[in-house]
Amino acid sequence: MIRVVALDIGETLVRDDRYWASWADWLGVPRHTLAALVGAVTAQGRDNADAIRLLRPGIDIGAEYRAREAAGQGEQLDDGDLYDDVRPALNALRDAGVRVIIAGNQTRRAGALLRALDLPVDQLATSGEWGVAKPHPDFYARVLDAGKAAPGETLYVGDHPANDVFPARKAGLVTAHLRRGPWGHLWADDPQVREAADYSIDSLLDLLDIVAG
Template structure:
């Protein structure tokens, strides 16, 4: 291995606060909204469907814009350094010190890219699907990630929490897939037979020894 590419949500960033803020915004209990997200994860529905479950007919983009107008200085539908999982910085530091090239690349909106770059993480490149012009699981995304890493796919480990969006298309692209078992998708997808194509870990701190 010469490089590692990381997904963002529930790989590096704990999205709990984000979803709890949305539950409050939508006027439902945290359990209700988190349950809807879990149902979407279990049935392979897009997470956007969770909004329609608790508020049929909602225009999420319009609601987000209204939220921004109500609270222009607030965190709202986003994250910051306080939402990083505690193993992120030490794991990235050890991997970087071992000589690996580190890339963060996920399906994220522009505001997430700004937030990630403000965290001063010990990585070489941070990009998102908006900048790359293609989203996972499209093979073009993984081709772009390999170009960012600067090595052939066979020399890249791709770390993510989903089988469908992360590890399976990464494996198809020739990368070494690693599924991290956290977040609703991570725990569910780790139990699926197709995830045997990936190495399953419970912490990013396992990576230095795994890739050493």
């Protein structure tokens, strides 16, 4: 029985379009160029921030992030960045008596912006707030602590195999791979992903059938 549903953030709840477009604008490069590089480095198993490093070798990304914030060009999130199924699915899960957790690799700033959206969840946290990021096992230990349920009663939902499906499964959680965004589509039919994921879904609304048993 699934008692807790924990969800990734980027390309699970939130489109990443604005995030990468704002970085491209800040760096003065075409948006398509950065988007393509993000896809390339991620498909190679590298950190997606390596796309920025390819464009600006030696860049201090942390310093640039702070400079963007100081210039009023930092992270922004509003309801328009959410996928259409997010609020309906979260509300339905809560109505079904499931504890809903949001936990992903995001900054402290992103955590604050997400809380301002007043999403119907029991707890929301980012790796920047926890001080540990996926795929480190301690991240999933924090997810379990937040959910207050056994690993086998906790479903982790995400689009990225290396950050979501594989480490969550290794931690003993039930896993759902979401065919959404570049990584979700890229690896949706990969045999290893299919084997590791307990469920493969196309929408967050598919979670309702899973928790209903």
